[in-house]
Amino acid sequence: MFESLRKKFGKALQEEDGQEIRKTEIENNIRTILLESDVSFETAERIITELEDFIARSKKRVSMTDVRVAVKESVESILQENEAGTDILNPGKKPYVILFLGINGTGKTTTVAKIANYLKSNNRRVVVAASDTFRAGAIEQLGILCDRIGVHLIKHEAGSDPASVAFDAIEHANARNLDYVLIDSAGRMQTNKNLLQEMKKMKRVAKPDLTVLVLDAMIGQDAVHQAETFNKETPFDAVILTKLDTDARGGAILTISDQLKKPIIFVGTGQEMGDLQTFDYKWYLDRIMP
Numbered sequence: 001m002f003e004s005l006r007k008k009f010g011k012a013l014q015e016e017d018g019q020e021i022r023k024t025e026i027e028n029n030i031r032t033i034l035l036e037s038d039v040s041f042e043t044a045e046r047i048i049t050e051l052e053d054f055i056a057r058s059k060k061r062v063s064m065t066d067v068r069v070a071v072k073e074s075v076e077s078i079l080q081e082n083e084a085g086t087d088i089l090n091p092g093k094k095p096y097v098i099l100f101l102g103i104n105g106t107g108k109t110t111t112v113a114k115i116a117n118y119l120k121s122n123n124r125r126v127v128v129a130a131s132d133t134f135r136a137g138a139i140e141q142l143g144i145l146c147d148r149i150g151v152h153l154i155k156h157e158a159g160s161d162p163a164s165v166a167f168d169a170i171e172h173a174n175a176r177n178l179d180y181v182l183i184d185s186a187g188r189m190q191t192n193k194n195l196l197q198e199m200k201k202m203k204r205v206a207k208p209d210l211t212v213l214v215l216d217a218m219i220g221q222d223a224v225h226q227a228e229t230f231n232k233e234t235p236f237d238a239v240i241l242t243k244l245d246t247d248a249r250g251g252a253i254l255t256i257s258d259q260l261k262k263p264i265i266f267v268g269t270g271q272e273m274g275d276l277q278t279f280d281y282k283w284y285l286d287r288i289m290p
């Protein structure tokens with residue numbers, strides 16, 4: 001995970017005994033590392049500008065340790081600015097309805113099951129809505145996962161109205177005083193007008209308390225573009241970033257935090273139900289910065 005950023009930062013920011021730092025060279029090095037690790041141009045420039053300011057402000061000779069501290073602070077402030085506000089385990093509303101969105105194959109269905117499992121293991125009562133009615137296989141896939149974790153699934157036939165599945169799940173939760181309704185949805189391309197209409201209807205009917213965009217870390221900077229397009233049609237509140245276990249570059253988290261201005265609430269770190277972590281920016285920072 002994040003090998004690229006970690007190794008390159010480690011090498012570039014090594015203290016050289018007593019040597020004067022070469023400002024331009026260091027800035028260029030850091031910029032290259034960031035860009036090679038999937039950090040967007042804008043985010044990289046923000047970090048470089050903050051470093052330049054720090055060096056300009058500095059009264060004494062700047063050491064490599066100072067540079068490292070300055071870059072780390074800059075990265076930390078980006079992550080901190082968009083820290084999650086809601087505590088998912090104590091949202092203060094019942095049932096708390098969460099809708100999961102995203103393009104094809106980002107990990108929505110797996111993540112819905114992982115979150116259901118996480119909530120259940122924290123003694124919360126959950127129902128899942130199989131609102132990806134677009135593919136018959138999706139209902140079956142979610143059914144298998146829900147059986148495995150012991151969570152009830154509300155499903156209709158393939159091809160039926162996704163919003164009505166969500167509606168039924170919410171009724172089910174109300175009748176039984178359940179804590180959460182988790183709604184899976186069909187993977188959609190931003191260009192598919194029908195699916196976008198369907199999603200708008202879903203939002204009207206289910207009135208989710210939290211809409212989560214599921215993004216695949218492997219697509220790196222493209223995630224920002226994807227998310228911006230989504231946000232125009234179906235605004236979302238937070239991001240879950242999946243497949244971090246396969247993300248060697250590591251910059252996607254930084255770019256998403258800086259450019260989307262939405263909190264990352266969970267990260268997926270594998271294919272198993274337990275491979276989910278609440279996102280803690282300090283955990284990430286410790287992994288990418290020496």
Ligand SMILES: Nc1nc2c(ncn2[C@@H]2O[C@H](COP(=O)(O)OP(=O)(O)OP(=O)(O)O)[C@@H](O)[C@H]2O)c(=O)[nH]1
Pocket residue numbers: 102103104105106107108109110111132138185186187188242243244245246267268269270271275
């Ligand atoms: N390595 C890894 N694989 C993951 C992770 N999350 C999901 N996957 C895998 O990604 C693939 C797609 O996951 P799904 O949950 O079916 O994705 P989806 O977004 O529901 O896909 P559609 O319904 O087709 O849009 C599956 O093989 C999952 O096991 C993760 O955090 N790490």
Ligand SMILES: [Mg+2]
Pocket residue numbers: 108109110132138184185186187
């Ligand atoms: Mg799915």
